Amino acid sequence: MIADVAEVTDPKWWYTVSTLERNNSDSNNGTDLISGAANRFPDKCDADPEGARKLNVEATDHLVQAASARSILLIYISTDYVFPGAPGEAPYEADASPSPPNLYGQTKLDGERVVLDATKHTALGVVLRVPVLYGKAEEPKESAVNALMDVVWKAQDVQAEDAKINMDHWAQRYPTNTEDVGRVCKDVATKYLEAGDARSTMPRILQFSSEDRYTKYEICESFAEIMCLPIQDKLEANKTGGDPKVSVRRPYDTHLSSKTVKDLGINVQTQDFKAWWYECKYHKCCRYTE
Numbered sequence: 001m002i003a004d005v006a007e008v009t010d011p012k013w014w015y016t017v018s019t020l021e022r023n024n025s026d027s028n029n030g031t032d033l034i035s036g037a038a039n040r041f042p043d044k045c046d047a048d049p050e051g052a053r054k055l056n057v058e059a060t061d062h063l064v065q066a067a068s069a070r071s072i073l074l075i076y077i078s079t080d081y082v083f084p085g086a087p088g089e090a091p092y093e094a095d096a097s098p099s100p101p102n103l104y105g106q107t108k109l110d111g112e113r114v115v116l117d118a119t120k121h122t123a124l125g126v127v128l129r130v131p132v133l134y135g136k137a138e139e140p141k142e143s144a145v146n147a148l149m150d151v152v153w154k155a156q157d158v159q160a161e162d163a164k165i166n167m168d169h170w171a172q173r174y175p176t177n178t179e180d181v182g183r184v185c186k187d188v189a190t191k192y193l194e195a196g197d198a199r200s201t202m203p204r205i206l207q208f209s210s211e212d213r214y215t216k217y218e219i220c221e222s223f224a225e226i227m228c229l230p231i232q233d234k235l236e237a238n239k240t241g242g243d244p245k246v247s248v249r250r251p252y253d254t255h256l257s258s259k260t261v262k263d264l265g266i267n268v269q270t271q272d273f274k275a276w277w278y279e280c281k282y283h284k285c286c287r288y289t290e
């Protein structure tokens with residue numbers, strides 16, 4: 001999915017680690033690096049804690065050291081899963097105390113700390129927390145949201161005598177489009193690079209989220225409406241607190257306040273979730289129609 005973010009930003013803003021290392025340059029002319037490499041699957045993090053820590057924390061450390069040595073601004077993409085998401089707590093401001101509900105969130109929080117610590121004297125590290133993402137993808141499985149379109153199609157095979165597909169109708173989610181995240185990354189990079197020494201007075205942890213709120217079941221309902229597919233008697237709305245087959249604890253509501261980004265003068269408007277998917281169907285831009 002992060003490729004989508006790259007697509008909508010000007011290539012001049014992009015450096016890859018390999019480019020950094022190939023150039024072996026100790027300075028740059030005012031560029032930034034956006035880091036999204038991570039194991040972002042809570043279940044896979046639990047299954048391989050050491051691997052998750054290596055990628056989400058140690059690799060981040062390597063990256064921020066390489067960027068800092070070349071005076072490059074690093075924007076580290078983090079997650080709303082750094083917050084516990086207990087009912088009644090959201091929305092979370094950027095300075096709220098994090099307390100991740102699972103190992104994925106903990107490794108991302110540790111990645112944030114590595115970035116902030118390594119850049120505390122230069123302010124060349126910025127954390128940008130985002131919630132669940134959707135957007136153009138080569139395959140629906142690249143996004144937990146896009147993947148639900150596949151579920152709605154598969155549900156069409158469920159017959160009256162079959163068990164319904166269980167779908168979470170408990171956790172509140174705020175699906176945010178990768179094009180919007182890409183635009184915000186570019187605007188953040190511009191602000192921080194242009195600020196020069198004044199950067200040290202700017203916030204180091206930023207948050208950006210859509211205000212569109214859905215449960216996974218409601219997302220499926222929207223997809224069913226857009227594709228004119230029936231889901232009644234095929235999907236079971238589960239209001240009991242997540243999928244009982246999933247062992248990793250997930251939060252109820254981790255809605256992120258976008259105040260820090262807004263206060264920087266950056267536009268926090270987002271695309272309307274359903275309107276984007278209607279457009280997607282109209283232009284047949286994704287493999288979401290049969």
Ligand SMILES: NC(=O)c1ccc[n+]([C@@H]2O[C@H](COP(=O)([O-])OP(=O)(O)OC[C@H]3O[C@@H](n4cnc5c(N)ncnc54)[C@H](OP(=O)(O)O)[C@@H]3O)[C@@H](O)[C@H]2O)c1
Nearest residue numbers: 001002036037038040055077078079080130131132133142
């Ligand atoms: N997707 C979401 O809903 C969501 C929500 C909140 C925050 N985030 C954060 O946003 C960032 C990007 O997420 P995403 O959805 O774009 O994740 P993704 O689709 O799984 O992509 C992760 C990226 O990490 C790279 N990567 C994975 N393992 C690697 C390894 N061992 N060495 C080098 N690169 C490796 C992948 O490279 P290859 O393509 O070459 O495999 C890919 O470019 C992550 O930091 C995630 O924590 C995502």
